[in-house]
Amino acid sequence: MSNNQKLYGALAEFDNVDSIVAAAKECRDRGFRKWDVHTPFPVHGMDDAMGVRPTILPWLVLIGGFAGLSIAVLMQWWMNAVDYPFKISGKPFFGLPAATPVAFELTVLIASLTAVFGMLALNGLPKWFNPLFRVKRFSRACNDRFYIVVEGTDGTFDAKETPAFLESLGAIAVETVPLPDESEKLPAGVVRFAWVFTSLVLLPPALLYAARNSTSSTPRVHLVPNMDFQAKYKTQTASPLFEDGRAMRLDPSGTVARGELDFHGSFMTGKEDNGDWVTELPVPATLATMERGRERFDIYCATCHGYAGRGDGPIHQRASQLALSGQAIWVTPTNLTEQRIVDQPFGQVVNSITEGINTMPGYRQQIPAKDRWAIAYYLRALQHAQK
Ligand code: HEC
Numbered sequence: 001m002s003n004n005q006k007l008y009g010a011l012a013e014f015d016n017v018d019s020i021v022a023a024a025k026e027c028r029d030r031g032f033r034k035w036d037v038h039t040p041f042p043v044h045g046m047d048d049a050m051g052v053r054p055t056i057l058p059w060l061v062l063i064g065g066f067a068g069l070s071i072a073v074l075m076q077w078w079m080n081a082v083d084y085p086f087k088i089s090g091k092p093f094f095g096l097p098a099a100t101p102v103a104f105e106l107t108v109l110i111a112s113l114t115a116v117f118g119m120l121a122l123n124g125l126p127k128w129f130n131p132l133f134r135v136k137r138f139s140r141a142c143n144d145r146f147y148i149v150v151e152g153t154d155g156t157f158d159a160k161e162t163p164a165f166l167e168s169l170g171a172i173a174v175e176t177v178p179l180p181d182e183s184e185k186l187p188a189g190v191v192r193f194a195w196v197f198t199s200l201v202l203l204p205p206a207l208l209y210a211a212r213n214s215t216s217s218t219p220r221v222h223l224v225p226n227m228d229f230q231a232k233y234k235t236q237t238a239s240p241l242f243e244d245g246r247a248m249r250l251d252p253s254g255t256v257a258r259g260e261l262d263f264h265g266s267f268m269t270g271k272e273d274n275g276d277w278v279t280e281l282p283v284p285a286t287l288a289t290m291e292r293g294r295e296r297f298d299i300y301c302a303t304c305h306g307y308a309g310r311g312d313g314p315i316h317q318r319a320s321q322l323a324l325s326g327q328a329i330w331v332t333p334t335n336l337t338e339q340r341i342v343d344q345p346f347g348q349v350v351n352s353i354t355e356g357i358n359t360m361p362g363y364r365q366q367i368p369a370k371d372r373w374a375i376a377y378y379l380r381a382l383q384h385a386q387k
Pocket residue numbers: 297300301302303304305315331332333334336341349352353357358359360361363375
């Protein structure tokens with residue numbers, strides 16, 4: 001065994017396909033385990049001749065695929081149905097159809113990564129060097145010669161017997177391949193380059209690390225300034241420009257915030273300054289206003305109050321169903337044709353639309369003031385029509 005350790009193995013050269021196939025069969029039958037055949041082109045029947053067994057790679061890929069599938073399904077179920085359940089359009093929190101694309105993608109992803117990296121790992125790749133590269137005759141493995149190599153690590157390898165056996169198989173040449181000498185050094189230039197290169201590569205992260213963990217009175221290098229530095233006052237700071245010394249200025253008196261203007265005036269609120277409801281329609285009482293009011297009512301109000309205003313719109317129907325099974329709390333929309341509402345002045349209806357009333361939300365943002373009056377006008381017609 002002792003002299004085996006210095007040998008990488010024994011190399012036998014053959015000069016034709018028939019003899020290499022026959023020799024491979026002999027090697028197989030002799031029970032070698034660590035051996036290989038090198039040919040310049042694929043040789044039919046070689047797998048059988050060598051007794052190569054099927055690889056376990058397909059099984060690994062299958063496991064990878066199943067792992068991807070279950071990770072994807074579990075992940076989506078966990079995120080959508082457990083960790084952050086969010087009802088969208090009444091759909092179930094977790095459903096296979098919606099989860100399928102991601103599950104498919106992850107199955108393919110992990111299966112294919114397993115295929116590539118599993119193949120590399122099982123082949124022991126990447127491998128930069130093989131002692132056979134040192135054997136001059138072996139270069140013809142890419143050209144016109146066929147080789148069998150039996151490695152020294154094979155249990156049955158013997159430094160004398162194995163080469164003799166290979167010779168007996170009809171090899172035209174047999175030689176032993178030494179292991180590379182451990183004491184062999186890389187060329188000094190390569191070593192020096194590696195040192196310098198590694199140090200240079202480490203330099204920028206080292207500088208970054210130092211910069212991030214030190215204090216300095218000078219500003220840091222700021223390669224892309226964008227608008228990061230501006231001559232400006234920050235909140236709650238002092239300024240010598242103003243008498244009161246404050247950089248933050250008060251709003252000029254009478255300032256109205258954007259969108260807040262709406263609150264003012266009877267046209268917006270339906271309320272006079274003294275608190276009375278507006279009784280006169282401030283928009284022209286024309287057919288055009290009526291039509292506009294009907295259109296807006298059908299868009300914005302009929303969903304709850306119904307097209308006839310009786311408080312039976314589709315949202316009401318659906319919501320009261322859900323309320324029955326305890327899935328919603330629902331207040332029935334007012335029947336707008338009941339006497340209490342008929343008696344309301346235009347201004348009060350407009351106010352209900354603007355501000356909302358009890359559980360009904362306000363429509364100030366969605367419906368401009370002019371249209372609110374048109375709706376109130378149309379509502380009047382709706383009420384009359386149903387008397
Ligand atoms: C989302 C459903 C919904 C929509 C849309 C809706 N309402 Fe209502 N409305 C209600 C509900 C619910 C009530 C009853 C509120 C309460 O009493 O709690 C109500 C009450 C009213 C009342 C009675 C106010 C009072 O004095 O009791 C009026 C008038 C009214 N709505 C008009 C309208 C008009 C006009 C529109 C269209 C701009 C509209 N609503 C849109 C749900 C809606």
